[in-house]
Amino acid sequence: AEAGGVRLAFFHYDCYVDGELRLSVREGQAGFFTPAELAAGGGVRWDPAEHPPGDDLPFDPPAVRCERTSFGTDRVRALAQGSPAECFGPGWEATAAHVRTPLLDGERLRLLDEVTVFDPVGGPWGRGYLRAETAVSPDDWFFTGHFKNDPCMPGTLMLQGGLQAMAFYLTASGHTVDRDGWRFEPVDTQPSRAKCRGQATPESRRIVYEVFVRGVSAGPVPTLHADVLGSVDGRKAFLGRGMALRLVPDWPLSQWRVLGPPAVQEDGAPVPLPRLGGLSGHREEKAVAVAADGFRFDYASLLACAWGRPSEAFGTMYEPFDGTRRVARLPGPPYHFMSRIVSVDGVQGGMREGSVVVAEYDVPERAWYFEQNPSRCMPLAVLMEVALQPCGWLASYAGSATTSEQDLLFRNLDGVKTVTGEVTAGTRAIRTRAELTRVSRSGDMIIESFRVVCTADGVPLAELTTVFGYFPRSAFDDQQGLPVPAEERARLDEPCDRVVDLTARPARYCAGEPRLPGRMLLMLDRVTGSWPEGGSAGLGRLRSEKDVRPDAWFFRAHFFQDPVQPGSLGVEAMCQLLQYHLIEGGAADGIVHPRFDPVLPGRETVWTYRGQITPANRLIRVDMDIVESGTDARGPYAVADATLWGDDTCIYRVRGLGMRVVSGPPPVR
Known part of the structure; x- marks a missing residue:
C-alpha cells in the first residue's frame, strides 16, 4: 500500500520450532522511508500516565527487599555472569550457592549497561518503575549485518533489551533467590503490541529502556506485566504494550548434556559445572538395570537425579515434579559418586521393606579427592558418600516423595559404619548393595532405614547401617539440634592461647609427611584450642572453626535447589582435626614415609545428625575429645568423640572416630 508517498507493507507470520508453534505476529507493518523522513519522525506518541x-x-x-536503587556497569555485568549477590548485595547471599542461577542474556547479547532507577513502588501508577541505559557505539556488532549500506539496530533487539530490563526487575525484586535453575521466558498465549517509531544508528549515543510495571505475581510462577518504552537520544523510538515475562522451572542438565563429553574434576582447580554435566557421546559399557517400562537406570539418569528433569531420572512416576514442585536430589559432580544401577529388586513406587539396589562407581585414575588427599587414597568423606548415595537413590525409586502433597527434604539422621579397606587410583570399581530394611511414617515425615555393604573390586571395603528421613521444609525452620549440657556448650568459648590459622597453610601441618589435605578438601580454617591433657579421658581436647561461605563448592554440589553441607564433610572435618592432633603430638616421628589411613579400619564409628549447615550459617565449630590413643602393629593411632556446631547449635555427634599414622604408600589394588 502507499500513503502520502510512503510505501507500506502489511504482513503476518508464524514461527515453528520442530513443528511446534513458538511465535505468531499479526498486523505487522513495515515501510520505506527517506533519511529525511526518518529524521523528521516524531517518535512514539505515548504517555504512561x-x-x-x-x-x-x-x-x-x-x-526480597533490595537496598539499592541503582546499579552500575560492574553490578549489571556481575548479574549477567551469574553472580546476583555481587549485583544486589544483602538478601541475595543464597544465590551464591546456585547451580545455575536465572540469567540475563550475556556477552554480545547483553543490551543493558546500567540500571539508573529501580523503584518497586515508583512510576506514574505507583506499581513499579525501572530505568536502564546502554551506550551505542559505531562498533556494535549488530550494525554490521543490519543492513548493508543502511546500518541500524534491529527493532527485535530493542524488544530484547526491554525484556532484559523486565528480567532485571524480577531479579531485583528477589524472585530468583529461591529458584535455582529457572529461566526467563515471555508469557505465551498473551498478546502484546510493539511499535517502532525511531531508530538507533552508528551516530546514536544512548538507548534508555523504561519499564512501567502494570502488575506482578509472586508465584508459583513469578510474572511481570509491564509496558516498556525505549528511547534513543531522548526520542521515544520503541514501545511494547502489555508485555509479560515470567520465570519458569528449568533444569541445568537439559542444556549441559549436549555441551560436551562426560568430564571428571582431576584436582582442586574448579571445573565449570556445565563441563561436568556433559553427556555427549557417552555410552554405557556395562549392563544397567531396566525398569518394567523399559526405562534405563544408567549414568544419564543418575546425573538427571542430580541436575535434570525428575522424570529423566525415574520415568513417568516423577512427572509431577517436572514443574514447580521440588524433589530430593542426588549430589552433583564433583560430589557425585554413582556410575550406574546394576540391579534393583523391588516394585518401583512401592515403598517396600526388603527392596534392594546394587550400584557401581567407576573410580577414576585421576580424581580431585586423590590429588587433594596427601595419602593418595579415597578420604572417608567420599567413601561415606559412595555408601550413602545409593540409599538416597533407592528411597526415591521406592516413591517416598510421591506420597506427599508437600515437597519433602531428604536428610541422613544416624549411622554406624565399619571400614575394612582402602580405595586408591588403582581401584577399578566400588560396588554398593543397599537394602531398605524399615519404613515408618508419621504425617508427612517418613523415616527409612538401610543396610549397606561395599566392596572394591570384589574385596570387602565397608559395612554400615544408616537411617534417613523425609521432612517438610517447615521442620527446619527452628533447628533445635542435639541436647547438650551447659558445661559442654561453655567449652566453645573457653580461652586458649594456642590458635593456628590453617588458611595460611603453615608448613608444619600443610607440608611434608604426613600433612593435612589441600584447600578444596580441607574443612578446617583454624584450630582455636588445643589442650594436650584435657578432655573426658585426659588424653587431649581440640577445637576448630570453619567460616561458612555461601559460594563454597559443596553447596553447589549438594544439593540442587536445596544447598546443605554434606554431613560426610562434617565428619571429614573431625578426621582432619584428629590428623592435626597426631601431627602436633609427633606421632609420625621416626616413621618412614608416614601417611594417614583414611580412618582407623575395623573400628565401629557411630554418627548422629540433628541439623544442617546451609549458606545462611556463619560458622562451623568442632569440639573433640581424644578418648583412646596407642600404637598397634601398623602404627600410632588415636580415637576421638566429637561434636559439630552450626553457629551456636550442636547438630552432629560422632563417637569412635579413629585415625592412624602408617608407613609407606597406600596399597595398590
Missing part, C-alpha cells in the same frame, strides 16, 4: 492499568492484574510485593 494516560494509560493506567486495570484492576485485573495482581500486585504482589518483592520477595
